[in-house]
Amino acid sequence: MDRVKIFNGRIITPCRMLERGTIVIENGCISCVSAEDVTAGDAFEINANGNYVAPGFIDIHTHGGGGYDFMDATVEAYLGAAEVHAQYGTTSIVPTTLTCTNEELRRSFEAFRKAKAINRKGADLIGIHLEGPYFSPEQKGAQDPRYIRKPLKEEYERIFEWSDDIVRWSAAPEIEGAMEFCRYASKKGALMSIGHSDAIGEEVAEAFENGFTHVTHLYSAMSGVKRINGLRVSGVIESAFLIDEMTVEVIADGIHIPPDLLKLVYKIKGPSRTVLVTDSMRAAGMGEGPSILGSLRDGMEVIVEDGVAKLPGRKAFAGSVATADRLVRTMVKSAGVPLVDAISMITATPAKVIGIDDKKGSLAAGKVADIVIFDQDINILTTIVKGKTVYEREQPPVKLA
Missing domain, CATH: 3.20.20.140 (Metal-dependent hydrolases)
Incomplete structure (x- = not known):
C-alpha cells in the first residue's frame, strides 16, 4: 500500500530513542516520526510489538x-x-x-x-x-x-x-x-x-x-x-x-x-x-x-x-x-x-x-523509508525497502491449550 504506519516500536532516531513511537510512510518515504501514536487514515499497520525500529542497514x-x-x-x-x-x-x-x-x-x-x-x-x-x-x-x-x-x-x-x-x-x-x-x-x-x-x-x-x-x-x-x-x-x-x-x-x-x-x-x-x-x-x-x-x-x-x-x-x-x-x-x-x-x-x-545521507541512513521526515525491525538480540523481524516489506520473519505457530 502507498501508506504504512509502524507503531508500538522503540524507534532509533538520529538524536534519541522514542519508546512506543510511530512512523508513517507515504509513497515510499517517511512522512512522520512521532513519540506518540498518530492517526494515519487508511494506512496498512505494522505493530512493532515493543521491538526496535531502526534505519535500514x-x-x-x-x-x-x-x-x-x-x-x-x-x-x-x-x-x-x-x-x-x-x-x-x-x-x-x-x-x-x-x-x-x-x-x-x-x-x-x-x-x-x-x-x-x-x-x-x-x-x-x-x-x-x-x-x-x-x-x-x-x-x-x-x-x-x-x-x-x-x-x-x-x-x-x-x-x-x-x-x-x-x-x-x-x-x-x-x-x-x-x-x-x-x-x-x-x-x-x-x-x-x-x-x-x-x-x-x-x-x-x-x-x-x-x-x-x-x-x-x-x-x-x-x-x-x-x-x-x-x-x-x-x-x-x-x-x-x-x-x-x-x-x-x-x-x-x-x-x-x-x-x-x-x-x-x-x-x-x-x-x-x-x-x-x-x-x-x-x-x-x-x-x-x-x-x-x-x-x-x-x-x-x-x-x-x-x-x-x-x-x-x-x-x-x-x-x-x-x-x-x-x-x-x-x-x-x-x-x-x-x-x-x-x-x-x-x-x-x-x-x-x-554520499547518500540526504536520502538514507536515518529515520526522519523526507527520507526514503528504508527500515528494519529487530528484537533485543538483533534478530531481524521485518525489512522494509523504499516503503515496501521485502522480508518478514515467519512467526512460530501459536500453541493451543
Whole structure:
C-alpha cells in the first residue's frame, strides 16, 4: 500500500530513542516520526510489538552472499545476493568487485546495470565498489596476485567510461601513479579508500591530502608499525587513527578484528567516523564447507569454518561470511558499544561516507523509508525497502491449550 504506519516500536532516531513511537510512510518515504501514536487514515499497520525500529542497514563493502558473488557477473547474482542480505536487515548495498581482468569488470558492470533496473525484492543497489587491482603485492590478502598492477591512466579512464555506477574505489596509495589516479577518480565522484596497502605514515598523509579519505577494512591487509633502517615508522593503521578526519571501516564479525580492537577503534574514531561492513563473500548466510571467492569460473577455492572464510592453507582469511545483523550484535554484545552508536555505524555513518545521507541512513521526515525491525538480540523481524516489506520473519505457530 502507498501508506504504512509502524507503531508500538522503540524507534532509533538520529538524536534519541522514542519508546512506543510511530512512523508513517507515504509513497515510499517517511512522512512522520512521532513519540506518540498518530492517526494515519487508511494506512496498512505494522505493530512493532515493543521491538526496535531502526534505519535500514547500509553495507558499503560486500562481495555477495547466499551462494552468489558479484564477480559471477550475472543479473541473478546481483538480485540473489541483494535478497539474501535483506533478510539480515540490509536495505542498501554497494556491490564490490575483486582484482580481476578488465573484461570481467565490464561484464559485472553490465549485470549491475540490468539488475538495478529490475530489483524489487532485495537491498537497494546504490553503486559499485572496485576493490583493486591497484594494490601492494605485499598486502594482497586473498586478492588474486595474477591481476594486481599499477594504475595506468588510459586504463582507469576507460573503466570509468564503461560505467556511471562506480561510487568508491580501493587502492594502495604508495604505488606508482596512485596519486594521479586518486585525483582523477575523486573528480569522477568516487570515494577513494586506502586498501591492501603497505604505506608508511608519510605516504598516508600525502594520500589523504590528495583525496584518499577512507580506509578499507581497517587492520586487514595493511601495514602497521614497522622498522626501516632500525627506526620505527607508522603504517596505515596508526595513520588512520592519527588523521581525525579520515573515516574507517571494520569487519565487525569478531574474528577479523577481535572485540578488544573493535573497542579501540570505537574509542579513537567514534561512531561518526567508523563504518561497519560485512566484506561478505558468496558463503554469507550459508553453512560451513568449501566455497569459491570470486567468480565460479575463475575464482579461488576457500574453506568456510569457525564463522569465517579461509584460504586452503588456513594461513589467511579469505573474506567474511558475516551478515549485517551479526556486525551489530558483535559490537553491542562483545565490544560493549551502545546500541544507538552501533546502529549509527551501519546506517548514518556509511550513508554520509558514501554520499547518500540526504536520502538514507536515518529515520526522519523526507527520507526514503528504508527500515528494519529487530528484537533485543538483533534478530531481524521485518525489512522494509523504499516503503515496501521485502522480508518478514515467519512467526512460530501459536500453541493451543
